[in-house]
Amino acid sequence: MSSTADPLAPLGALPGVNDAVDSVRKAVDRVYGHRVMRRRSSEVTAEAALRGARASAALDGADWELEEVRRRTDFGVEGEPRTVGAALRVTAESGQLLDVWRQSPLRVLARLHLVAAGGVTEEERVGRPRLAGEPVEDALLEAAPPSADEVSARLEGLAQLVVGGSSAPALVLAAVVHGELRVLRPFGSYNGLVARAAERVVLVGSGLDPKSICPAEVGHAEQGREAYVRALNAYAAGTPEGMAEWIAYCGRSVELGVRESTAVCEALQRGAA
16 A cells, blocks of 8 residues: 555546546436435345345355345355355445444454354454464465465555545545455455455445445456456556556446346336335
């Protein structure tokens, strides 16, 4: 992280980023203007949360049909059910942490990881960044995770950025928070779920999506794991081109989330949901 007053400001000037920001803003405005949102927004919010959680779990290898997620209750067992349960818990918890995020983002990240792990506290590694020598469970990214010392320094920089504020658009901040956490892999497990939940917190807390009806997780999953990894690798490269590619990718994900919630609005209007 840069030590300048606003290290994210230059990102908004990268080629294609302004177009992505404008496109996302227009898409979000359209779904917020849907007539269903005037009287049934809470239903859209709940459905967006469910679909976002399902999509986030899919990116971590538990690609269940939406109706399967809706009907199942056995999320305490190992394997895919545990991943889906963790995604549901983290998505629900993220909506309760907006005020804390603005003051202490590291506390929020620790809380999200604890919630993802199901409150299992007997393992000391749960709810805190990993220490030197501790392993990382991550089947998505092949590159070795950064060292614990680098993680600590970059997390501190990220926290300062969030608390200090930025003039950069919400999409840019959300993309950086998501990309930084996903590449750093600060925890021993569930880093993907935590990173995508943090992106959700930024999008909601920034005012871009105050009712949390534009699940970017849906867009990430719809674009596919290969595209997700490719975009993350572009972010990790740290070049202007790579950063622009990642931000544009995140913008497409938000727009696909908007499309999903627009379909929900249309179904509610027809009485089909």
